[in-house]
Amino acid sequence: MELKKILTLLAVAALLTAGCGQKSEDEELMEAANGAAKTAAVLGTASVSGTVSLTGKVPGTALFSVDADPVCKAQHTGMVKDETVITDAKGDLKNVMVYVTDGAGSYPAPSASVSLNQKGCMYSPHVFGIQVGQALEIVNDDPTLHNVHCMAVTNDSFNVGMPNQGMVTEKKFTKAEAPVKFKCDVHGWMHCFAGVFTNPFYAVTGDDGSFKINGLPAGNYTLVAWQEQYGVSAPQTVAVKDGEAKSVNFTFAAAN
């Protein structure tokens, strides 16, 4: 009887150990990516910068109402500017993601997390980049409920509820994928985009349409720009030497 008990306990312990030791497929993929990243080249000293602009008839700024939720309405005065296409007076495009598609190796994920805020029933930032394995910290700064619906295709999609102000949730991506759309199904106007990369060579254009990618090792690279309405640009190649700063500009054509 005693022996039976001991054997049962041992069997349970063995099962628990086996269960605890098992890794999910995603964890294994992430570890493999990080393993490969450790052997990749270290950051360099070259950089690529430039501007993304829109030619043709630049669309006017679209406005929309957030009155459906009184909490959202209280945080804005009147209509809210749509962030799909934002240009300055010269037609330079904001919120364009520029990234390397060819020539860069894999790099380990930074320890610092990327923050995605829900404030005033808007996502901030509207477009952002993140590395595979890097933590994405999603924060609800609004005193209203949101759901964060990540519509990833290559990565696992997720849909989490964030009903309370101050709630924080952390997520990680296991594979490269760009773009990844996020949306809130509670507030139909809320959406944003992420680019998930295996290297840190990406940037999002600012108010003046400019971007700068730092830390490139000497080599040949292919870059593209992605904009949520106009899609992916034609690729451009650039060769950089150590310490060199090169310029690359992208142009999207607006429908006339």
Next chain:
Amino acid sequence: MNNPLISYQPRLHRFALLTAGFTFVLLLAGALVTSTGSSLAVPDWPLSFGKFFPEMKGGVLFEHGHRMIAGTVALLTLGLAIYTQIVEKRPWVKKLAWCALGAVLLQAVLGGVTVLLHLPTEVSVAHAGLAQIFFCLIISLSLVTSKNWIEDGDRRIKSTIGSVQTAALVTTVIIYFQIIVGAVTRHSGFGLAIPDWPLSFGQLLPTEWSWAILLQFSHTRVGAFIVLVLVNWLSFKVCTRYADEKTLFWPAASAALLVWLQCFLGILVIATEKSIVPTSVHVITGAALLASMLVLTLNSFRLFQKEQVS
């Protein structure tokens, strides 16, 4: 002669009608969830944001509202099933009531699964398809508990236009199939795969075909045409030959009106680029059309059955 043991139960019939009414509202609520893009506004299930009753705003209003109405319908169906067991004498009606309860419970699980798995097309289509079957079960219960069905149960008439019941049954099945094709088109996001109507990309037939175009074409052209012709042909025959037989005339006449309304709404869905109101009304009009043809089928089986056998 009617079975003296089976008597009309007005309360049971009214209870069934009430459940049918709520189910129709539930169908509309479900259609609105998809049309407004609110299907995942509440990410958890069976609770909503971890609560029984979250703030009803934005997409939550539609999704949680759908859940609340569904809960009411489930309770009504449970009550109907229990009440049927108490007052109903016909064993097959009792079984029908249990089937309805089983269907609504399975439907709830499918609704939860489709939310938790982020709307896989097959689960969402199964949810949409079972919704119609459940509605048909409740409509059938309402019909077979009606005064006319019970007290006029032994009367038979001779068919003068061939097998009405077979034609009605075939039409009902085809309408259901057309609804399923519509559900696949809708939940796959192929509703505007062909953006114009009646032409396809400005031509009689699409020059290029894909699954999306094939599905949308099948639903909006082929299926719609077959249903339109079948319903009108059958309704015309029934309404002209059996104008005095109200249990046949009214469902047939309703179906004829509904099928035209349904086609008009389908065109409106495309013309307004899946605007919320016409798209949602298109879903419930489809259900009403199916219900009308089901009632015609059941009534025709009841009226013509003995004559056909003899």
